[in-house]
Amino acid sequence: MAFVDGGYQGDEAQRAAFEASRITVTLVKRTDQVVKGFIVLPQRWVVERTLGGINRARRLSKDFEATINAALAWLQLALAFLIMRRLATPKIQQD
Structure with missing residues (x-):
């Protein structure tokens, strides 16, 4: 399962991910209506922290x-x- 943001919504992205490696795509939607600045989404934060840690190697x-x-x-x-x-x-x- 992969958590993605709104840039990957749509059937084409989900179909391509599933065909490539059997990944199920779950869209993480923002909970706020008015966006002011950067807001961390919980599921994406775990992935970004892990990738940041790998980049330090x-x-x-x-x-x-x-x-x-x-x-x-x-x-x-x-x-x-x-x-x-x-x-x-x-x-x-x-x-």
Whole structure:
């Protein structure tokens, strides 16, 4: 399942995503009527944070691997470090 914004609404985008890799497209609509500035949508925020964390892995952005398996291994390693960093960060409780 993929969460997309209004730019991907319509049958053509949904059909193409499903035919390419069996992805079901779910449109995330804005809840506000008057848009003033940038507003984070919850489902998209998770994806954007993950992609931002992957982009911090310098090897993934500067070096290109010879095989798909090597690239996948480096991607999984970068995601493992991202998860460890999130788990190691102490949670601050506010009363």
